[in-house]
Amino acid sequence: MLKRDAKPQSTVTTILARNPCMGSIALETRTGRVISEDNADTTIHPGNLVQMMGMLILMEKIQAGDLRLSDTITIPAAATAAGGSPFRLRPNERYTVDDLFFGLALESAGDAAAALAIHASGSVDSFVSAMNRRASKLGMKATRFSTLLGAGASGGQEPDMSTVRDLSILARELLKYPDVLRYTSCRERTFREGTLTIRNHNPLLESLKGCDGLAAGVSRIGGFSIVATAVFDGRRVLAIVAGALDRNTRNAMATDLLTKGSAAGNTAGKVPAAANTAPAAFATPARPDVPRSKPPSPAVQITSDTAAGDRAQAFLKDQKLDWGRPIRVLKTPTNWYRVEFRPAEQGRERVLLVNPENGNAEMPGAR
Numbered sequence: 001m002l003k004r005d006a007k008p009q010s011t012v013t014t015i016l017a018r019n020p021c022m023g024s025i026a027l028e029t030r031t032g033r034v035i036s037e038d039n040a041d042t043t044i045h046p047g048n049l050v051q052m053m054g055m056l057i058l059m060e061k062i063q064a065g066d067l068r069l070s071d072t073i074t075i076p077a078a079a080t081a082a083g084g085s086p087f088r089l090r091p092n093e094r095y096t097v098d099d100l101f102f103g104l105a106l107e108s109a110g111d112a113a114a115a116l117a118i119h120a121s122g123s124v125d126s127f128v129s130a131m132n133r134r135a136s137k138l139g140m141k142a143t144r145f146s147t148l149l150g151a152g153a154s155g156g157q158e159p160d161m162s163t164v165r166d167l168s169i170l171a172r173e174l175l176k177y178p179d180v181l182r183y184t185s186c187r188e189r190t191f192r193e194g195t196l197t198i199r200n201h202n203p204l205l206e207s208l209k210g211c212d213g214l215a216a217g218v219s220r221i222g223g224f225s226i227v228a229t230a231v232f233d234g235r236r237v238l239a240i241v242a243g244a245l246d247r248n249t250r251n252a253m254a255t256d257l258l259t260k261g262s263a264a265g266n267t268a269g270k271v272p273a274a275a276n277t278a279p280a281a282f283a284t285p286a287r288p289d290v291p292r293s294k295p296p297s298p299a300v301q302i303t304s305d306t307a308a309g310d311r312a313q314a315f316l317k318d319q320k321l322d323w324g325r326p327i328r329v330l331k332t333p334t335n336w337y338r339v340e341f342r343p344a345e346q347g348r349e350r351v352l353l354v355n356p357e358n359g360n361a362e363m364p365g366a367r
Helices: 047-064 097-107 110-121 124-138 164-174 178-184 247-263 306-318
Strands: 023-028 034-038 072-074 094-096 188-191 196-199 211-219 223-232 235-244 301-303 326-331 337-341 350-354
Touching: 023 164, 023 247, 034 247, 047 097, 047 110, 047 124, 047 164, 047 178, 047 211, 047 223, 072 110, 094 097, 097 110, 097 178, 097 188, 097 196, 110 124, 124 164, 164 223, 164 235, 178 211, 211 247, 223 247, 235 247, 306 326, 306 337, 306 350
Parallel strands: none
Antiparallel strands: 023 034, 023 235, 072 094, 188 196, 211 223, 223 235, 301 326, 326 337, 337 350
16 A cells, blocks of 8 residues: 655655546557546656656667667766666666666666666756657647656655656557567566566566556555556557556556457547657558558568468468468567568558567557
8 A cells, every 4th residue: 555655755745646546548559549538637646657758769769770779888877876776787887778678668777767868868867858858749738757767756856747648648659669568578587697687567467468568666656557558359458547556456457447448349539649650660551451651671670580470370360361471571670570461452561560579469550
């Protein structure tokens, strides 16, 4: 149970958490159609759900070629002061962007987030400013970021503010990069030659079949929150619960929203303002039969992997679709597989995405 501090240390004392929660929303990610919502525009403290914006900016920099997963970062002293991390990074240690991204996604590691921010933008403050600019462009009108991981309301910092509707806009944008699910679906990862293991904070990865992201956490002033997503029969559903007083209520509500969403079909609802156009480097059509507007990124590599093609065909069989044999399998920068089939009429391409972590396949339109 979240404890309400009798004597808060910061100048901001409002605790935004209640029973059962401050706000919730469930929607279909491809269309943005809302399946269920409750107090979706109520102000919340998002806590470390803030990390989704950091992940989005990093993915956009990777797509633009400004950042590579193989880049090696020499840990600056400023990053080690961030704390709140199982890494306990030391100055001048060396990690790849890929390694630190796992630390950010699985454990909300403060020092990993700071090292990535400094590497990408020169300083933590510059990165947070970029987070706010991106939120504004996405139309997240009720959102203000002050920190990398929602650790505000301490040391005089203002708390991060948002709403579950704004977070749904952010989550949909992030899911346009299916490669991010390589991190958010990973349950644990080892570092330092097997001497350090970090584990994912998202409990729904274990308890709900099909769940593969995105973020979960708790803060002293914001309660227990989660952004969860899962694929049901090729259709991706998103559920957000924010400001619960305990983790069990949060988890049960998110599971219930996703389960109801899986059965809701094309239930109509209010569409969040996020654009639905995939970024260029990971570009896939909104539907598997819609022409691709841009060619694959040069970072995408052709591979002879047959398991991905076989898994894609098994998925099509389950969906009672016959697209024939794959004509090409592409490996994306973070190891997802893009399986391409012979185009349909008028040159409309057919594509499936295959997750290497769990073998799940989905149509790009399900994201």
